[in-house]
Amino acid sequence: MIHPTPRVLVADLREHLGRTVSVCGWVNTLRLQRTMQFVLVRDHTGTTQVTHRRLGADDPLEERIEGLTVESAVRVTGLVVENPAVRLGGLEIVPERVEVLNLAEAPLPVNELTGLEHRLDWRFLDIRRRPAAQLLFEVQTTVEQALREFAYAEGCTEMHTPKLMGTASESGAEVFELGYFGRSAYLAQSPQFYKQMAIAAGIDRVFEIGPVFRAEPSFTSRHATEFTGVDLELAWIEDVEDVMAFEERMLAHTLTRVAEQHGAAIQQQFGVEVTVPALPFPRVTMARAQEILRAGGWDREGSKTDLDPEGERALAAHIRQETGHEFVFVTHYPAGIRPFYHMRPAARPGLTLSFDLLWKGLEITTGAQREHRYEVLLEQAAEKGIGTDSLQDYLNCFRYGCPPHGGLGMGLGRVLMVLLGLDSIREATFLFRGPNRLTP
Incomplete structure (x- = not known):
């Protein structure tokens, strides 16, 4: 049985530099490149970057990330590392485990161009x-x-x-x-x-x-x-x-x-x-x-x-x-x-x-x-x-x-x-x- 790592809020990640933590939130953005997978995960305190290097066909983590959709609810467990190139606080999470708690349907019914009345419907x-x-x-x-x-x-x-x-x-x-x-x-x-x-x-x-x-x-x-x-x-x-x-x-x-x-x-x-x-x-x-x-x-x-x-x-x-x-x-x-x-x-x-x-x-x-x-x-x-x-x-x-x-x-x-x-x-x-x- 996998014992869950305590949840850490995005705003508190710097206090856990060099440690393995779990972040719970929603998939904000996906950038799935040929050799790298980047997932921005957002909770109510901020957004952090999850960075995973593809390892090939035998990599279950790669497959799990590939199947994500924007606004899916996820729990990401991984190592908090410093990366000055990351604009989101200079930190990123190198994942060990990605759990999909609720996969969001795609496409979303609203976006940044949606008018107020339709946004109120959602x-x-x-x-x-x-x-x-x-x-x-x-x-x-x-x-x-x-x-x-x-x-x-x-x-x-x-x-x-x-x-x-x-x-x-x-x-x-x-x-x-x-x-x-x-x-x-x-x-x-x-x-x-x-x-x-x-x-x-x-x-x-x-x-x-x-x-x-x-x-x-x-x-x-x-x-x-x-x-x-x-x-x-x-x-x-x-x-x-x-x-x-x-x-x-x-x-x-x-x-x-x-x-x-x-x-x-x-x-x-x-x-x-x-x-x-x-x-x-x-x-x-x-x-x-x-x-x-x-x-x-x-x-x-x-x-x-x-x-x-x-x-x-x-x-x-x-x-x-x-x-x-x-x-x-x-x-x-x-x-x-x-x-x-x-x-x-x-x-x-x-x-x-x-x-x-x-x-x-x-x-x-x-x-x-x-x-x-x-x-x-x-x-x-x-x-x-x-x-x-x-x-x-x-x-x-x-x-x-x-x-x-x-x-x-x-x-x-x-x-x-x-x-x-x-x-x-x-x-x-x-x-x-x-x-x-x-x-x-």
Whole structure:
């Protein structure tokens, strides 16, 4: 019986120079010459060269290598030797044994010329074959770890809210309905109401990283029907400024961690420099933002109450030119385009104490101070024509001493899009879900 040699990762091969090791990975490239056989084997840490000199017809190793295909899963056992001519770290493996663990079919269904939509059909191969795609998920892990790290340090409690709801949130728009034991249930389009229930339950600061569902028939590069949301709610705030200040510090902490752990790799794979933003971020009211944009020719008819993607990009460009900053908070949105539970300033009830955060022209966050007074919530719901019978469980939270509070919701995929300079949220997601995509 052959006793297996312990597996060594490609990134650690130099520590094993002159020793026999086993490398497990995929066949990246085959160069089968008349006298030599070269196999590049790739694992999740890098690629190494396996070099075998042909010995003739009685050489079983030669036959085994000859039968390999690109992307076959293999275990190669051999001697690690130094060879300055090898560009992959100046090392190569002289094989003693090559085991084919799973032979890949040929040809592959995707290659470097395959378009995005077809690559998404074969996402496992797309990710496996592209180091940049694998790096994305390493960065995602660091981003989530840093967000949690900051939230824990700031006294937040991590919650897991239901994704099945008995009633459609708010007006019932943009929700997925499904059968539930003879009645209807809905997939949560936000943990918003549940975060506020946690605040009413006396949990001082709440955050969640979890799935969000939006039944939007949108086909843009930044929308998805299922995505990962980063949600936060803070009790006992003085005003909405407390929420914005929390977020900008959280993002600065997160980007510091990403720069430390992945800055060089991101620069190499994506051509993007990770910079840690200065604090505070610029703030501009929605009214002032529209003045700036209309002076530049946006919305000449003056009919838009919200910023469209063109407006967001133009505003971000203006702020960057004026301040050098890539982030900007847009504040005080009109009440007509914000949910009924956003608080309104007493002096200007037509506005809300709300904000969006733009990063390089893409909205990554929506937040606000919430209205915590029961009677005011009823008035604002009625104003928007929202029936409150189905919201009674939510509204009950405000009848028995709910404190002032506010929070935000941030899209993890959008953060990764901007951070890595990606063109589409489809590439910032493991398995994308949109109006036309429910597979794989």
